[in-house]
Amino acid sequence: MSGRTAVTLFSGGRGGAGIVRGLLGTPGIDLTILVNGYDNGHSTGALRRYLPGMLGPSDFRKNLLVHLDDGDPRQAALRAVLEHRLPAGTTRERLGELTDAIGSPDGGTGPFPSLPPSAGAAIARDLTAFLRRLDSRPGGLDLTDCALGNLVLAGAYLRLGEDFNAAVRACARTFESPIRLLNVTNGENAFLVALKQDGRLLADEADIVAPQDTAAITDLFLLNVPLTPTCRAELAGRPAEEVRRALTRRRAAVSLNPEARDAIRDADLIVYGPGTPHSSLLPSYLTPGIADAIAESRATAKVFVVNKRDDHDVQGLSAPELAGLTLAYLGDPGNARATVTHVLSHRAPEAPPVPSDVAVSGVWAGARWLTADLEDPARPGAHCGPCTVRALAGIAGEAALARAR
Template structure:
């Protein structure tokens, strides 16, 4: 079996599914991701390097293949995940770089080629920090994000080239693709009550019961003064103003190619209003999905709700996806199947009994399966995640069935 799978993904929400696909012989996996993250230390890094997208979700996807039981891979994961402590100075960052170069501490088993690439890119960033020491607090910065930043600077501020370089450095078997050509843009949203969510960090944070109704990709981040001005306006005016400030982004040709050439397209789970729906706003994505050779285009329902989808049912989430793809009635068959966990938890997006009885929503076939990772006392965080092997198996079965029906 040789199956090309392309999945729209964020940072961790679809990680289990991705690992399940990577563990399936004959499957080639492409992940289409956006770079609009600007929370906490990632936001600080983006402010320090104007023009750079957020690397965090790309960094998280470089962990998918790394086995913590393997010393070399554990060392690579340490580079990607280690957070700099509070009070870290540029000299402190240099000390960390030298520890990597000298193979000390958690970096001791890092393979030679990765060690050379990591230290080279971190030194590029450290030189920038030495020249411009103000404007960035290194506290809680993920070391892997600084590797990305160094690659970004080294490669002439080409974000997509930095993604490719880091994927090579960490030996990723995934085809990791930014959905755009790397244009800088910032998220903002409006809720039904008219309240403004001024950035991606606001969108994914705990919030009240009002659902998000509008999502915007902006040319510039909303600073405190601009936010206050917008919050003083009636919601309809705010919506109009933000609509005039939309960023112009262009699609990555490689991402479009991965979508068109896929045998299976997966709309992965995650935080929709930050990780997924913004990707569907990219011009050309919907057309690529419509023209894809994929036999199945499957929406995977979250097994738990995120802060940004409180009050939305599973069919609501399908409708949001279709709306952001510009096909609200699914006339172009951009979603052919919906896959949800057989037994919904109380805090999962609800699946109405009528939908289950019909086995259909918006013209897409609704499929249920046992998808959730079982409770495990040794891993208390696992319930709520998709089981890697079972979910990959269910998705590939949908694809096989759809391909067979197409051939008849």
């Protein structure tokens, strides 16, 4: 890649971390990562219930630490804050003591002695905002196993007038992120639900990522309120179409973040990154207006990177079927709008299979299909950042030349 190259990557939490590090290590890259906030795991779900209206912070937290180098003591301290889990029995008072230690003038004491003073002050400011909420609503949240970084994001959310996107921007500054990290929406609260082929519900994001049978997920919904146990019981056993209608009536109204729209339109390269499809990636594509922004983008290449291995939510799907899900959720099932110009898949027996006709022709649904060795030898199952970025650079360069002819 020559000159400055604007890359916009659709991502989840850790699935694209190797690729992100590879992009950050490439000179001339201006990287934007687009993430949704529908995560609802154990401690994250508890935090969202405690702060009604707030999206899930976990995937944003994971992207805030991807650039941090454990070999640099100050960066290692920033990472430690983001990943620190509060032990069982943590009280409001104990969290207050930890906050005081982080904000101490010498740049952090206790478990984070190398924390930069400016970052420590900003982190303590946001944790203090969260502590004030605990004081006003005591007993509503078990702090056990809460990620401290999630609480920093929650405190920034409260401090900034319950503006989730502003909280993400503020924390990106605090943790010195070189990435432009954006929520795909304007911050409207929504809850992710999936419907299986036989009408069974996966009632939240945590269910979607959990082990499950091989029955296909056919629909995703963003709801304005979480499904209650009573509602789940009422829908259990009903025909799929009846459940679909009931969930459609509960849809949340979400809107495209203008910054995300501009990052898509102004990208030179769009990457649909790897990750758990039905929790991390496909929900982002439900955002109204996002498909049009992709169609209007100046990007010469729009590359779908195939997962290296199966996830629970897409067991047994081939690589073309995975790419087809992205097209379907972006409203372009036949790829008539060139939503995907290239597909990049890993060459290995454990990777989602590529049909022989696709492998031989190198073409699928009007898109170029490329297969390469993309595995990180040090982390089996993960993408090798430099290898994948080299492949992406080759795709982008070839596409730019083709457009210039």
